[in-house]
Amino acid sequence: MKIIVTDEVAQEGLALLAQDPRVEINIKLGLKKEELLAIIGNYDAIITRSGTTVDKNLLDAGTKLRLIARAGVGIDNVDVDYASSRGVIVVNAPFGNTNSAAEHAMALLLSFCRNVPRANGSLKSGEWKRAPFTGYELKGKTAGVIGLGKVGGRVATRLKAFECEVLACDPYIAVKRAHDLGVKLVSHDEIYRNCDIITVHTPLTDETRNMIGERELAMMKDGVIIVNAARGGIIEEEALLKYLESGKITGAAIDVFSVEPPKTDVLQKLIAHERVIVTPHLGANTFEAQVNVAVDVSKEILNYLDDLPLENAVNIPRFDLALMDQMRPFLNLMSVMSDFVIQLVDANIDTVTFSYAGNIAHYDCTPLSVCGLSSILNRLVEQDVNMVNATLIADQMGITVEENKSTQSPSFSNMITLTIEGKGEKRTIAGTLFEGSPRIVKLRDYQVDFAPDEHMLSLTYEDRPGMIGKIGTIMGAHDINIASMNLGRREKRGEAMVILSLDSAVPPFVVEEVRKATDATFIKPIHMPGVKCSRGCGCGI
Incomplete structure (x- = not known):
């Protein structure tokens, strides 16, 4: 070569x-x-x-x-x-840079707690002052780690070494990993309410963009210290500046910004703030x-x-073309199902089970399972996941992957069922092909029948007269057109599930309005940016 x-x-x-x-x-x-x-x-x-x-x-x-x-x-x-x-x-x-990123987060935190940058500048200018630079110990503090992946896990370990009590939040990490690290998994809000130090270690995605904003900052303890050495844009910088100026936030240590180089007025004020220490995106910048x-x-x-698996391939790997031809009609179905159901999951994932029924069970379904797994993980981790590295990454996250097959299928000639379990929560989706296109035929234990669209809304509530009208009225009031509606229920006046296909996305405040109007026990907007696989997950679509 x-x-x-x-x-x-x-x-x-x-x-x-x-x-x-x-x-x-x-x-x-x-x-x-x-x-x-x-x-x-x-x-x-x-x-x-x-x-x-x-x-x-x-x-x-x-x-x-x-x-x-x-x-x-x-x-x-x-x-x-x-x-x-x-x-x-x-x-x-x-x-390759995970350790460097973790160490830099700790360096930022310790530099702030012990006033290293200001004390250094003072002494170099010829002053000998000590009282203005009285600092804080980490021992005995409650530290919150948001994102418990490769970097976050290392930061959690180091915080424990400094005798912090460590709480962590990561809905996509198995409970076993938290136990192995000796940290307690809690909700986001518990992190915000209870921690003296909060450090962020998540990728920047649609889900995490501006994840920590006005609501979250207002909820935090007075005197909190915030560290962001992950990605700019996870924390709303204008809101952060507001709470720094009010004194609610004692200080911040920042390595990353929503705009790099930082040129906006808000970022310039944030960088210049006396209780903020900053570095120019140095997390991975070490010789090692x-x-x-x-x-x-x-x-x-x-x-x-050597024809060995590529652990970090980010696009389509090589496969047996004959096998791919057998599975190709179902790869898009699997990708769509996986992308849909993972958006319904809030808990830490422990187990993913792929079940195949009907004629498809005669074939080797491993490519389908790995394609589905890669679609799920692409929603959860920062690195690009494909059919080569999906199983490895799932194993690193402590996720068990199972596969069941039966040549008997009572309802359809072929049916794929995907079940995700974790922390007492279980989500099930089943689908088939109708004239070559994906159809969802089961959610949880509800029989449904719909074709996924780009914008959808899923909710469950107590079945009673007028509920559909309330939903339609709210959507109409906000100029959100309902393309189709699928209703599933087990019995009269029991729990009902509604799946709406919409022409546009539902803003969070509209979701909340629908939730209150229906007393929904569950409600989630679903975004499928391309019903056919377009993320380069390695499935070959």
């Missing part, structure tokens, strides 16, 4: 490749785009960091390219979708992390050469 390296990559990683006789490495740094386009056709793989844009033009010119290795987490500089269409595998190194990511991508290239 002939490999070109176009950005600075730690030599420790490249040494692994240089030792392999199958590999020829050419290091060519600082190439102009035209120069790279002229020679890329000679290479089987490219190793980059953020300095090289791997776009359509480069991929078209790289007629021999089989693999793109990004020595780092972000893949914004790689056109992953087009690479997938060309059959080029993209790998990255999502875990750079070595780790170089080693990780080099190992992935060697795995590729």
Whole structure:
């Protein structure tokens, strides 16, 4: 394999490749785009960091390219979708900087608690002052960790070493992982109400964007300290500034911002605030992390050469085409079902069970299960999940994956059932194909029949006259058109389930209005940005 390296990559990683006789490495740094386009056709793989844009033009010119290795987490500089269409595998190194990120969060927290930046500046200016820099101990404090993944778990361990009581919130982590870390899993609101220190370690998604805003900040204890070394945009910065200025929040330590470099008036005021310490997104910026990511991508290239699974592939891997042809009609169904049901789950996931009934049970259903698992995990974790790494990631999260098969299906010639369980909560969805399109035929123990749409609303309430009218009236008042409605119930005047297909998204305040009007026991908006799989989960759709 002939490999070109176009950005600075730690030599420790490249040494692994240089030792392999199958590999020829050419290091060519600082190439102009035209120069790279002229020679890329000679290479089987490219190793980059953020300095090289791997776009359509480069991929078209790289007629021999089989693999793109990004020595780092972000893949914004790689056109992953087009690479997938060309059959080029993209790998990255999502875990090489986890320790660096965790240590930086602790460095920020300790620097704030002991006034290190201000005391350093004072002493260097020729002053000898001590009283203004009286600090806080971590011992005995209650610390809340939001997000208990690779980084959050490490931060929790370190906080415990400082003799903090650690509470954690992560609805997508199995209870066993929290027990293993020695922390207590609680709700978001319990974190906000009870913690002296709150540190955030979640990805930035639609679910977590502005997750900590006016409501959450107002709920916090007076004197709380907030740390964000995860992603800018998780905390509403304007609201954070407001509560810093009011004195409710003692201080904040921030490494990431919603706009980088930070240029807005709010961010400039936040950075300048005397009780805020800041760094310019340095969480992964250590010598060790750079070595780790170089080693990780080099190992992935060697795995590729040895036909071993790629743990960190972010797009479509290679599969037996004959098997894919057998499963292809059901892959979109599985992806849609998984994407739908995971949005109904609030608890920590312990078990995911895939059940196949009917003719499909005669086949090897493993590709379907892994496709479904990858769709579920793509909603839960920051890294891109595909059919190669889904099982590994589930195992790391403490999630048990089960598969059941029966060639007998009483209702349909083929039916797939997906059950997600965790912390006493259980969600079940079943679907089939109708003229090649996905149909949901069961939710929980309700018989339903609907085709998923981009915008939906699911709710359950006590069945009584006038409820459908109330829902329709509220939607009409807010100019939200109901495309279709599916009602399921077990008995008259019992619990009813309604699934609405809508022409537009339902804002949170409308969801709350519907909940109050119907006394809903459960209500959740569902967003399916593409009913067919378009996330590059590796299912081949």
